Amino acid sequence: MSGPSRRSVLSALAVAAVAPLTACPGDPSPGPSSSPSAAPSSSPSPSQLPFGLVTPSTVESVIFDGAFGTGYVEFAADIMKASYPGVRVRVTAVEDVRAAVEPRLADGATPPDLVDNSGAALLPVATLADRFVELDDVVESPSLEGEVLRETLYHDVLAAGTFNGRLLAINYALSVYGLWHSASEFAAQGWELPQTWDAILALGDAARRLGRSLFVWGDEAADYYQELAIASAVKEGGDEVRVALDNLAEDAWAHPAVKGVLEQLETCVREGFVLRGGDYLTAQAAWVREGAGLLYPAGAWIASEMSEVAPADFAMTVAPVPTLTAAPTLPISAVHASPTEQFLVPRDGRNVAGAKELLRTMLSRETAAHFSRTHLVPTIVRESVPADLESTALTSQARLLADAGEHVFSWRFVTHYGLGPETNAAWAEFLGGTLSAQGLAEQLQAISDRVRNDPDVERYTVE
Template sequence: MTLGRRHFLAAAAVAPLAACVTQPGPAPSGEVSSTSATPSPSPTATESLPFGLEVPGDVHAVVFDGAFGVAYVRDAARTMRENHPGLRVTVESSDDITADVSALFEEGETPPDLVDNSGSHQLAVADIADRLLPLDDLMAAENLEGETIAETLYSGVVQAGTFNGRHVALDYALSVFGLWHSASHFAAQGWAVPTAWDELLELGEQAKGLGQHLFVWGDEAASYYAELAISSAIKEGGHEVRRALDNLEADGWRHPAVAGVLQAMEACVEAGFVLHGGAYIEAQAEWSLQQRALFYPSGSWIAREMDSRTTQGFEMTVAPVPTLTAAPTLPPAAVHAQPVEQFIVPEDADNPAGGLELLRVMLSRQAAEAFARTNLVPTVVRTTVPADLESTALVAQTRLLADAGEDVYSWRFVSHYGLTEDYNRLWGRFLSGDLGAAALGDELQSLSDAVREDPSIRRYTVD
């Protein structure tokens, strides 16, 4: 990773987005069917099978059934079948990728042709990167509209999926992280979103008078607050904090900016401003439907995930996370944003060419536009947010990116090294008041140390 990666949504990304926007149960597995009214792109003269996919044949994908569901992949699979009669495409849903897929990477087993490696139980890419098919041919191929795929993607997407010098993962959605809240409620109260933690604590007292909390957290998503802490600390301390944490440095979690943010969050817990909402979807409903909390720290998927569980007139929007002081190293408008929803093609699959072809269809402009319309989140395909789509959530994401300009940053050590479950456990204890800020920092540092000192783990470094 180079320093330029933090600019992956800068001039090349923000302007196209801004110009385009004017504003749970698991699905059954098996042979693809779709209720989508979106027509399939018709085969054109440029539409060939660039990866050597044989027809007839079988293609098997396993897709995480989370905020975005699995319908968008099933729609792409339907397009494959219609464009190439004789293909049989199975899209299987999963709510635990590690449980359902990890054993299939063992010797003698056969993994799926395409895997959506997402969710709190995602595979540690560091452990399997050498067993994944490079996506260079996909990037060089044309999409269904006849454009070279690499030229249609936002800057930094390839780098984000590059491990040990090989491009082996494709993150499909583009997520903006911050403090999600109700614009209408803040307007009604005459509140502005605080830009510093001391102001946030003052707002907590006001919210308490209305019977509301500052934050709510759910059992399976306590680690969302790790994202809030890391993002806030990077804004306060600058890119030296980002480098220290992402490079697993020995004192990364003891940096003054990190320790200060953890102490501020501990003050929120001690003041009773943090509500435990139970299971994570129920916890999120405490925020978006019951409005018992002002903020929920999350990525862009939250708008779609809570679409049917948000009170009328909520006007879901997002603001940058707070800093410790009024003079942070990065400007208050700096924002964490990065591609998410990671797709991988195992080399040892029965039909890796089928996995690549399914990804190629998903990267068509028509598929990307349909995803943005349904999920209120843009994909990594540039200029594919429908111009007629009105959404306060999507408008807010575009505004944050435009305001941030060059000051967009990201990291990947938590997911890359498979630390999400450990983080979730530790942050749950912290948010419950069972673990203080200093102890949490020590525990998180221990996790980084263990990965850094394990010679069997191939690490990456960032500048």
């Protein structure tokens, strides 16, 4: 796809996730520098207020209260308030972003100024595109460190927020996806990380002999297994699988690689290797704290969500997803990674300038470093991961990106078109054993077909 797929730049993160990140080759030289710790004066110059922020004023933000909580936005808000006396920032935590925000986007309503479009219930940005402002002026503004903000970001990470050529969102966190597990337990048991689905099934047998499951799934996060399936199928069948799914192509879900992976997952369900763990946080806790399962497919946020639950010696680590054969089209080391935590500025908010200023502050290296230190996940901001940070979660993400090299890929049709609730429901049926692999593929294809044939949906195309 256009955007963060297969980007060699992401592999550069691997070299630097445990050391200061370096600039991408070919990046323009930064502009006049300023001390990262220097706060703007009490009477900011026009260059320090590129969006026309008015003081005093209030900025209202609605933030998804999930893996990353709201602390990183509050951290940026504190910097902003100290820099611009008279500015207030209200941070509201919500668990259902769509329910909280979509009614406020209607004609005549007043939306919040900044929205973190994340979680299971996403706003369908593609169909609401005219409700949000373009953010080109944010990335072309000076960063708090004095550089052009765009030049401080990893290459092409902005593509995930681009809709029909318009930059409507900036995704903040850089997430690596894979199979999360306890490295210490795998070492103690002498288990090797499975590279093929045959090896996955063998590990499932080993788990069963211990009275445990191979996988655990949570009700609101059943479609984490969709990510696993797509990533595995893309590695097996190559870019044609990713392109077909992302373009909502006819019969995309019938591709032999997709069909094969779904059948392997169906075998896991049929063999009793997959345990329903209740709501998603309870399921994750059962995996980490109780050892109910060996593997959990997820993005990098899982390390943060379980940081206070995992035993001290758990050594949370991520590994690449398996392939059907030992000779897939993409290398076995290929990995899915993409920017997440999508930030939007509604057009009709009371303080659009304040929202943009808060977003600019969040994209400072100081705030980005705070985020990585707190959540063990890098952001899209280069040179922002603390050099002294020790974390198996972060270093394993770095290793996967290094091993993948050019073969880092992504897709965005699920989030772009707001399909999460529908696909999650289908996957819950499948993982619960009431829907076959064939039935699942048919349901998912029907969802893609409906969106593809809807003339009111603004679609994107990848090659």
